Amino acid sequence: MHHRASLASDLRSLGLAPGDTVMVHASVRAVxxxxxxPDEIHLAIKDVLTPAGTLMMYASCPQYVDEIGRGNLSPxxxxxxxxxxxxxxxxxxxxxxxxxxxxxxxxxxPGSRVNPHVVRFVAWGRRAEDLFVLQPWDYAFGRGSALExxxxxxxxxxxxxxxxxxxxxxxxxxxxxxxxxxRVSRYQVPVLENGARVWRWMEEVDTSENGAHPxxxxxxxxxxxxxxxxxxxxxxxWVGDARTHLIRARDLFDFACPIMERVARDAAAADALLGRTx
Numbered sequence: 570m571h572h573r574a575s576l577a578s579d580l581r582s583l584g585l586a587p588g589d590t591v592m593v594h595a596s597v598r599a600v601x602x603x604x605x606x607p608d609e610i611h612l613a614i615k616d617v618l619t620p621a622g623t624l625m626m627y628a629s630c631p632q633y634v635d636e637i638g639r640g641n642l643s644p645x646x647x648x649x650x651x652x653x654x655x656x657x658x659x660x661x662x663x664x665x666x667x668x669x670x671x672x673x674x675x676x677x678x679p680g681s682r683v684n685p686h687v688v689r690f691v692a693w694g695r696r697a698e699d700l701f702v703l704q705p706w707d708y709a710f711g712r713g714s715a716l717e718x719x720x721x722x723x724x725x726x727x728x729x730x731x732x733x734x735x736x737x738x739x740x741x742x743x744x745x746x747x748x749x750x751x752r753v754s755r756y757q758v759p760v761l762e763n764g765a766r767v768w769r770w771m772e773e774v775d776t777s778e779n780g781a782h783p784x785x786x787x788x789x790x791x792x793x794x795x796x797x798x799x800x801x802x803x804x805x806x807w808v809g810d811a812r813t814h815l816i817r818a819r820d821l822f823d824f825a826c827p828i829m830e831r832v833a834r835d836a837a838a839a840d841a842l843l844g845r846t847x
Contacts, residue, residue, distance in 0.1 A: 571809040572604040576613035579808040580727075583815050585614070588621040590696055590724040592738060592818070595626075595671045599730025601810035611675045614727070615693065623694035625719060626672040627737040629665035630657060630687045637768065638756040639777070656759045656766040659685045669731070687758045687771070690715045696722055707772040710737075711744030724818045730811025734791035738818055739825055743781040744774045746826045748833040751781050782829075784836035792843045797824045799844075 585591065593614065597607040614624055629635075633650055634657050636642055642650070660683065664673040675681055676691045683691050684701040688709035692700050699722065705713045716738055726738060743751070752775035757768040774781045780789065798805070798814060805814035831838045 570602045570604050571600065571609075573609040573613045573616065576600070576603070576610060576809055577616045579806065579813075580614060580617045583727075583806045583808065583813060585617045585725070585727065585815060587617070587619040588695075589618055590623040590625070590694075590719065590722045591618065591727050591815075592625045592627075592719060592724055593671070593727045593729060594731040594735050594737070595669055595727075595729035596731050596811060597670045599811035600808060603809065607670060608674050608678070610671055610729075611678065611693075618694060621695055623692060623696040623700070623722070624675070625690055625692045625697075625700060625715070625724075626675055627668060628672050628676055628683065628689045628691045629668055630689060631663050631665065634662070635687050635756055635758055635771075637758075638770070639754055641777075651768070654759050656761040657687055658761070659683050659687075659689050662689075664689075664691075668735075684715055688714075688773070706769075708744055708774065709771075710740040710773060710776065714741065714744075716741035717745075720818050720822060726814075726816045726818055726821065728794070728805075728814045728816070729808055730813060732791065733794040734788045736790050736794055736821075738821070739790045739793060740774070740776050740781075742822055742825045742829060743776075746829045746833075748782060748830055750783065750833065751775070752779060752783070782833050784832050784839075786832075786836070786839045789832075789839075792839070793825045793828060794821070796828075796843045797821050800824065 603609050637647055664676055681691050681693045682697050683689050684704050686704050686709055700715045700718050703713045754775045755772050757770055759766050760769050828842050
C-alpha cells in the first residue's frame, strides 16, 4: 500500500523539485491503493513542491454548461437546457467528470483557487495569482490564458498514469500555432450578469474530439506526447503503481508546434513525423 511519503519520494526521483510550477494530469486508479485515500496524491505533490511551488490542474465545467450552440445537441435538448441549466459559478461548480477525480479533490481542498471562466483551471501555491491575473473570454486556451502564463513560468507537465491524449496544454499550441483552416467553435454559456442568468457567446479553436484542424489524426495529442518522449529518451518512472512522466512544457511546445503546422499542410506527414500507429 502506498502512502503520502512514498508518493513524494517517487515524485522526487522523477525530478519534481521545490519551487516547480507543475500542471498535473492523473489517474487515481492507476496509482493503486493509498493509505488515507486519493487526497494523499495532491498532498504528496505539494510536499515536494513546497509552498514555493505551484500546482495546477484543468477542471473545466459540469456536463452541458459549454454545449449550447455547438451543434451536438438536438433543438429539443438545447431548449430544455436553456430552461433548466443554472448559471455557471466557477467557485462552486463541479469539475468535469472526464477530467478525473483528483482535480475535484484539489479544487475543494482549502487553499485552492480557480479562474473565473468556464475554461476553468485550479491552482495552489506561490504563483496561483500570476496564473490567473488575466482571463480572456474568447480563445481562453490561447493568448493571455493561464496556459500561456504557465509556459512563461517554465512549467512542467506531470503525466501520472494518465492517457497522454488528455494533455490540455497542447490546446494552447493549437491556438497559437500558425495554422490556416483551424476549426472554430462558438457556443453559449449561462453566466450571471447583474444578478440575472444570461447566455453569453464564446469562441475557441475547436477543443472537442472533432479536432482543431481537419488533418488531425486520431489521438493526435497522445502521438505528439509519445513521440516527444521517445525523441528525448524520457522513459519516466513510477509513482505508486502509475507509469509517470515529467515533461518541460516549453520543450513539448517547441516540438509540437512545427509538427502541427506541417500536418495542417499535409495530413500524410503525421505518420512520417510521429511514426505509424500500431
